Amino acid sequence: MSKVLVSDPIDQAGIDILSQVATVDVNTGLKPAELIEIIGQYDALMIRSGTRVTQEIIEAGTQLKIIGRAGVGVDNVDVPAATRRGIVVVNSPEGNTIAAAEHALAMMLSLSRHIPDANASVKRGEWDRKTFVGAEVYKKTLGVVGLGKIGSHVATVAKAMGMKLLAYDPFISTERAEQIGCQLVDLDLLMQQSDYITLHIPKTPETTHIINATTLAKMKPTARIINCARGGIIDEAALAAAVKEGKIAGAALDVFESEPLGESDLRAIGKDIILTPHLGASTTEAQVNVAIDVAEQIRDVLLGLPARSAVNIPGLGPDVLEELKPYMQLAETLGKLVGQLAGGRVELLTVRLQGELATNKSQPLVIASLKGLLHQALRERVNYVNANIEAKERGIRVIETRDASARDYAGSLRLEATGTLGTHSVTGALLGDKEIHLTDVDGFPINVPPSKYMVFTLHRDMPGIIGKLGSLLGSFNVNIASMQVGRKIVRGDAVMALSIDDPLPDGILAEITKVPGIRDAYTVTL
Ligand SMILES: NC(=O)C1=CN([C@@H]2O[C@H](COP(=O)(O)OP(=O)(O)OC[C@H]3O[C@@H](n4cnc5c(N)ncnc54)[C@H](O)[C@@H]3O)[C@@H](O)[C@H]2O)C=CC1
Numbered sequence: 001m002s003k004v005l006v007s008d009p010i011d012q013a014g015i016d017i018l019s020q021v022a023t024v025d026v027n028t029g030l031k032p033a034e035l036i037e038i039i040g041q042y043d044a045l046m047i048r049s050g051t052r053v054t055q056e057i058i059e060a061g062t063q064l065k066i067i068g069r070a071g072v073g074v075d076n077v078d079v080p081a082a083t084r085r086g087i088v089v090v091n092s093p094e095g096n097t098i099a100a101a102e103h104a105l106a107m108m109l110s111l112s113r114h115i116p117d118a119n120a121s122v123k124r125g126e127w128d129r130k131t132f133v134g135a136e137v138y139k140k141t142l143g144v145v146g147l148g149k150i151g152s153h154v155a156t157v158a159k160a161m162g163m164k165l166l167a168y169d170p171f172i173s174t175e176r177a178e179q180i181g182c183q184l185v186d187l188d189l190l191m192q193q194s195d196y197i198t199l200h201i202p203k204t205p206e207t208t209h210i211i212n213a214t215t216l217a218k219m220k221p222t223a224r225i226i227n228c229a230r231g232g233i234i235d236e237a238a239l240a241a242a243v244k245e246g247k248i249a250g251a252a253l254d255v256f257e258s259e260p261l262g263e264s265d266l267r268a269i270g271k272d273i274i275l276t277p278h279l280g281a282s283t284t285e286a287q288v289n290v291a292i293d294v295a296e297q298i299r300d301v302l303l304g305l306p307a308r309s310a311v312n313i314p315g316l317g318p319d320v321l322e323e324l325k326p327y328m329q330l331a332e333t334l335g336k337l338v339g340q341l342a343g344g345r346v347e348l349l350t351v352r353l354q355g356e357l358a359t360n361k362s363q364p365l366v367i368a369s370l371k372g373l374l375h376q377a378l379r380e381r382v383n384y385v386n387a388n389i390e391a392k393e394r395g396i397r398v399i400e401t402r403d404a405s406a407r408d409y410a411g412s413l414r415l416e417a418t419g420t421l422g423t424h425s426v427t428g429a430l431l432g433d434k435e436i437h438l439t440d441v442d443g444f445p446i447n448v449p450p451s452k453y454m455v456f457t458l459h460r461d462m463p464g465i466i467g468k469l470g471s472l473l474g475s476f477n478v479n480i481a482s483m484q485v486g487r488k489i490v491r492g493d494a495v496m497a498l499s500i501d502d503p504l505p506d507g508i509l510a511e512i513t514k515v516p517g518i519r520d521a522y523t524v525t526l
């Protein structure tokens, strides 16, 4: 049975799902060294923001197949290191959207009405109605930085409260922004014109300290900023100084450069700074959502099924997988075949989408072709996650081409591999009930379903050659299940495709090439 380690608190609903297929150990609060020590026994790791999954931990996780982040941000996971090792990293892109958006809105209203400090003062026995005079958000301008799932929900609710909306997000179209009621502007203008600024971008090298002393200096002295996205997007020292010196009116932070928050100037500033301990996703509803979403994906991957929200399998969402799955199997089979025909080190793979397939996304088919191609060298170590990286590291160049006019089959895929021993090509299509058929080998038309063990020959089309090959294989007790010859012209060159019941015993390939008229022979396992 598989083993899953849950190293941050997650809802029981997730544990129940994992327990259907695995032994689940919940062990939270581990130090990095303790995690490194035990991770080697686990097939899956489920985390929230509390566990930093470093390269060292990934390398110690020799059995790991999947890392599941019960939430959105995967900045605490070394995703490139996981990708190199073929470990799927999944998250829950929507499970806590509402929770995080509502926390940002709560922060905005708390800032504008001084709710945390007013509450504390009443609880101290005071009745101070002067200190806590607030400001309305109605008709004020809210600047949303990052108009993704959370930013959009914040904007929608803020609009209903009568706020004017500006947004900065270089990856969102003007039309999409307008749909949500936002005017897209650049970051400078947003900083200058907003009364409230709320951040909803991921933490990346580009967004680290995107809000710094220079950008803060552009804000109005009456403006306030909210960060419920990630620590480190705002330069904390510059922010503390800006609030302390009255350059801006206030800030509310849920996330910090280092968590848990240690010694910090931020703690010392009174009612103009509100701090919460990374509570954005901490609602009962969100925690059930993310736990179920991620646990289901871990369960599926442990059962050999694809994950619906893998962050390190480019272009392979569930809808694409559903639609392209049969073609991906075709691509993988053709990749295995052309890799074995090419024999030596492959330097260039040309992936050609033909007929109806030409209008489809090529990336999943390229990944599947590479997975097949590299199978010979890497076996189970290559998967959809690391096929691209492994190919790059081996110096395999990939060219994608399309030919919508190819009409032999509704849709077909052609792979051509050029390597140290020459160039080979194979084409395949899905026929009837989506059954894979090989339709061309090295330019010779054939029509055979692939089988696990096959022999291909390149020979002269002349009388007697099929019989000689049949007897030769018979003399070595090799049973032929099916055989087909493809040729372009009578008595010219031809290709023979044989399906055999068992692997070809050692040494027979050399015997086959001694048959007069046979120029080359290949044995493949698909
Ligand atoms: N405080 C908490 O507990 C929670 C925090 N989060 C954080 O909220 C953030 C946003 O989450 P979602 O809205 O779900 O993500 P999303 O992917 O739907 O949206 C992110 C948006 O940021 C934009 N973006 C990316 N780079 C940018 C850049 N350099 N400048 C401007 N915009 C940029 C993207 O185009 C996208 O529209 C994430 O960092 C996530 O980790 C999410 C959930 C809970």
Ligand SMILES: O=C(O)C(=O)COP(=O)(O)O
Pocket: 048, 049, 050, 070, 071, 072, 073, 074, 096, 278, 279, 280, 281, 282
């Ligand atoms: O989902 C996210 O990105 C979050 O920041 C939530 O973090 P958490 O799961 O509450 O530790």
